[in-house]
Amino acid sequence: MMDIKWVHSDDIPEGLVKSFCHLFEATHKEAPIKNVTTKLKIIQVSPTIYFPVTINDTEWNTSFVCSPYTAYIHYAKDEIKRKIKNPLVRSPLLFIIFLISKWFKKGLLNKNVHVNNFLLSTNPYPVWDGATIKQITTFIKKEFPEHAIIFRSLNQYQHTHLLGVFKQENYTLIGSRQVYIFDLPYTDWLQRKNNKLDNKLIKKKELTFIDHTGMAVYLDQALSLYNDLYLKKYSTYNPQFTLRYFEHCYKENMILFQGYKDENNQLKAFSGLFILDQTITSPLVGYDTKAPQKEGLYIHAAQLAILHKFKSGLLANLSSGASGFKRFRGGVASIEYSAIYIKHLPRKRRVIWKLLAIISNKIGVPIIRKYKL
Structure with missing residues (x-):
C-alpha cells in the first residue's frame, strides 16, 4: 500500500484538483472567495486520487464550507431570522444559539482539517473504496494532532460503503441535511x-x-x-x-x-x-x-x-x-453526513462533537425525514 503524503499542485496530473489549487495559489490582491479564510494543501491517497485539504483554527466568521461553527451558529441564525417571523418564537431560539456559540468557541469547534474540500456546499467524491482511510487518519493526526478530521458530503445513496468504513475506523457520523439524488x-x-x-x-x-x-x-x-x-x-x-x-x-x-x-x-x-x-x-x-x-x-x-x-x-x-x-x-431523498475523527482530542472537545452527533442524528435527522425537508 502506498504512503499517504502531501504533494504540490505542480506535481499532480491535470484535472479539477490541480485547477482548483492553482486558483488559490495565484498571487492576487483579491481572494477567490471573499469570505473564506483557510489554508490549503493537497494529499495523495492512492496512485490516482488526490484530495484538496483545508486547515482551520478559529476563523469564526468564515463561510460554512470550512467552518462548522458558521454552519451551526451564523447560518442557523440567518435561517431563523428568515423563516421565523414570530418574535415570541424567534427570540428564545436566537438566545439559545447565542449561549451555544460561547460553548462552541471554548470547545474550538473550528480547529479542524477538512479532507476532499473544494469549498462548495456539496463536495462530490471520486470513485474510491476508502481502503486508505485508516492511513489517512494516522497521517493527518500526526501532522495536525490538535485538529478534528472531517470528511463532508457523504450521503447514504452514494456512499453506503464509505460510511461503513468511516464508522469502522472510529469516525463519528453526524447527519447534516437531506440531499436529492x-x-x-x-x-x-x-x-x-x-x-x-x-x-x-x-x-x-x-x-x-x-x-x-x-x-x-x-x-x-x-x-x-x-x-x-x-x-x-x-x-x-x-x-x-x-x-x-x-x-x-x-x-x-x-x-x-x-x-x-x-x-x-x-x-x-x-x-x-x-x-x-x-x-x-x-x-x-x-x-x-x-x-x-x-x-x-x-x-x-x-x-x-x-x-x-x-x-x-x-x-x-x-x-x-x-x-x-x-x-x-x-x-x-438521501441523508447526508459528515464523518469526523475526534478520538485523539481532549475530552471536553470530544463531548461537544458527541452532543452535536446526538442532537443531529436523534432529533435533526428524524425531523428532516418526517417533514421531507
Whole structure:
C-alpha cells in the first residue's frame, strides 16, 4: 500500500484538483472567495486520487464550507431570522444559539482539517473504496494532532460503503441535511407530470439557451444572479465568490456554465455544474429573483443540471433545499453526513462533537425525514 503524503499542485496530473489549487495559489490582491479564510494543501491517497485539504483554527466568521461553527451558529441564525417571523418564537431560539456559540468557541469547534474540500456546499467524491482511510487518519493526526478530521458530503445513496468504513475506523457520523439524488432513466423522468408541465413552461417562455461557450460574456451577470439568490435572499455566510473565481472556473473547465437569456440579452437564469468522476453537482445557481414566480426561472436553472445528467449518463446530486420541487421531479431523498475523527482530542472537545452527533442524528435527522425537508 502506498504512503499517504502531501504533494504540490505542480506535481499532480491535470484535472479539477490541480485547477482548483492553482486558483488559490495565484498571487492576487483579491481572494477567490471573499469570505473564506483557510489554508490549503493537497494529499495523495492512492496512485490516482488526490484530495484538496483545508486547515482551520478559529476563523469564526468564515463561510460554512470550512467552518462548522458558521454552519451551526451564523447560518442557523440567518435561517431563523428568515423563516421565523414570530418574535415570541424567534427570540428564545436566537438566545439559545447565542449561549451555544460561547460553548462552541471554548470547545474550538473550528480547529479542524477538512479532507476532499473544494469549498462548495456539496463536495462530490471520486470513485474510491476508502481502503486508505485508516492511513489517512494516522497521517493527518500526526501532522495536525490538535485538529478534528472531517470528511463532508457523504450521503447514504452514494456512499453506503464509505460510511461503513468511516464508522469502522472510529469516525463519528453526524447527519447534516437531506440531499436529492437524480438517478432515474430519462423515459421515467419524462413521464412525470411536473416535468411535462416544466417543459411546456420553458417552451412557452421562449428564452434563448446559452451553452458553456456562449456563457463567456455572461459571467458577470451570472455572479450577480448568484449573489441575489444565495447572499441577499438566504445568507451572507454562503460562499461569496468573486468574478475572478467564475472566470477561472470557466477558463479551466472546472465549472460547466449554462443559462437562459431574454430578448434584451439579459441573463435570466443559469446553472454552474461541478462534475467529478460519476457525480454532477450544481453549486452555482442563479435566476432573476425579481421576476414573478410564474415565469418559472428557477425551473429553467434547475432543469439544466437534470438534463445534463441524462446527456452524460452520470448521477446528479442536487443538494438540499426546494425539497418538494425535487421530489416531484424524480429526486430521491438521501441523508447526508459528515464523518469526523475526534478520538485523539481532549475530552471536553470530544463531548461537544458527541452532543452535536446526538442532537443531529436523534432529533435533526428524524425531523428532516418526517417533514421531507
